[in-house]
Amino acid sequence: MKTLVIVAHPQLANSSTESFLKAAADDENNVMWHELKAPFNISQEQELLKSATRIIFQFPMYYWYSAPAILKQWLDEVWNSQLTSSYLLKGRELGIVTTVAHPASAFQPGASQEYTIAEILRPYQVLAHAMGMKYLPALPIYQFAQQSEEERQLLFIQYQQYLTLDNFLHFSDQTQWFIDRLNTKIAREVDPLQQVKLEQLLSLLQDQQEELDDLHTSIGWLREKEDD
Amino acid sequence: MKTLVIVAHPQLANSSTESFLKAAADDENNVMWHELKAPFNISQEQELLKSATRIIFQFPMYYWYSAPAILKQWLDEVWNSQLTSSYLLKGRELGIVTTVAHPASAFQPGASQEYTIAEILRPYQVLAHAMGMKYLPALPIYQFAQQSEEERQLLFIQYQQYLTLDNFLHFSDQTQWFIDRLNTKIAREVDPLQQVKLEQLLSLLQDQQEELDDLHTSIGWLREKEDD
Missing domain, CATH: 3.40.50.360 (Flavodoxin domain)
Structure with missing residues (x-):
């Protein structure tokens, strides 16, 4: 784009x-x-x-x-x-x-x-x-x-x-955007301590994102059941 | 205005x-x-x-x-x-x-x-x-x-x-506008024959306008009755 x-x-x-x-x-x-x-x-x-x-x-x-x-x-x-x-x-x-x-x-x-x-x-x-x-x-x-x-x-x-x-406007796309930004920042970071901190933040974000994706999938299933 | x-x-x-x-x-x-x-x-x-x-x-x-x-x-x-x-x-x-x-x-x-x-x-x-x-x-x-x-x-x-x-946007105001215009035109007209023609048109418009006003009044009454 x-x-x-x-x-x-x-x-x-x-x-x-x-x-x-x-x-x-x-x-x-x-x-x-x-x-x-x-x-x-x-x-x-x-x-x-x-x-x-x-x-x-x-x-x-x-x-x-x-x-x-x-x-x-x-x-x-x-x-x-x-x-x-x-x-x-x-x-x-x-x-x-x-x-x-x-x-x-x-x-x-x-x-x-x-x-x-x-x-x-x-x-x-x-x-x-x-x-x-x-x-x-x-x-x-x-x-x-x-x-x-x-x-x-x-x-x-x-x-x-x-x-x-x-x-x-999509929340999960916004999170992915942060993850991409963090990855770039980690690659550029020269201070090892800072790098570790950023990596921790990254893995936290990724875990949350996975959990969110799972929740969305579950909600989707529940909705389909309701429509049966 | x-x-x-x-x-x-x-x-x-x-x-x-x-x-x-x-x-x-x-x-x-x-x-x-x-x-x-x-x-x-x-x-x-x-x-x-x-x-x-x-x-x-x-x-x-x-x-x-x-x-x-x-x-x-x-x-x-x-x-x-x-x-x-x-x-x-x-x-x-x-x-x-x-x-x-x-x-x-x-x-x-x-x-x-x-x-x-x-x-x-x-x-x-x-x-x-x-x-x-x-x-x-x-x-x-x-x-x-x-x-x-x-x-x-x-x-x-x-x-x-x-x-x-x-x-x-009101029809009767539009008619009144024509009546006013015709009156001005008649006052300015020098040819007596034209003037008579315009006066005939004017009285026709005025008669129609009166009839329309009467009809509107009647409709108003009928509506009031319906609301009783």
Whole structure:
């Protein structure tokens, strides 16, 4: 998988969220971080798109419930008939990472924002549909400025998984992702003591994962019996 | 009522739909036709907004399911905290006139566009909600290029009513709108023979309207009885 992160932000240099996310993305292979700046070299932008299997639109939502103008300008100009009429993006994935000024609870009927994030992002879902792309569940980042250090550590990992993991919502895939990361870390570790500690952590994770897999299998059997 | 039509189109001079709509709008008092061109004089744009009670966003939807970049740029820059934090637009109306390349039937689950126009325009509805504005049912214009002369005449009137009529979806308000128009026409008519003809048409319309009002009243009574 190759991921292209299209970053649209009117004040990118001042955004602590974007520099936080950039650090997480820089940590990854096969992730291209692409900040939008007009004017666009259209064919170059199209080549970038064609080289990616997962395309992420990343922007703040507090600019009136859709991406800042620069992303729309890029869509209007780069996603022209040359790119779109021959279904060049068909089968690729489209994901949305969006920073939100309100808490998650505000986005429901009766709450201050009245509508869900999924409803607000609908035009991007329709775009994906029109292109024959696979629309991914969005990753909204609520009130980054108020997040604790623990919440940010979690976000860092969630974001990396969103960029690189096939099934980023599946728990067992997330665990496998950690196991892979730990294996890489162990291979690189030079301190033998640290290495032993990491290996212990790894075997713990693997044991848990096996136990979880067993439990899932048992639940599957029980459900089948119930359906008899 | 004072209506402000915000026109966003990347190739305005070449758009036959927009020149058609402009002719209909020019016919009306209390309608300001405002074509967006960057850069914006922000305070001037804000004064325009404050002078209107009905604000219309008018744009083609075939630029990837939301307004062209120029409208978003205008929103990002003009709808700043000065305008929005003090709820200056509260109670005003927000309407959408959008030209669409597909037929109406394409915008439903299972059809080519999969989603409804209302869903695609949701971010504008959320914007209206955030501003305390009244969101109007949108006026989508489907496949203008393929429309017959009769369809265009109907659209001409529908559009004028959308810009100027309080309850543009109510049949009796639409009839009253025609009666008002005819009265103005009769007062301006110099040919006595034409004037008599128009007066006959007017009295016919008024008779029908009275009959309709009577019928509505009767239906109201019958419903009340049923509820007893």
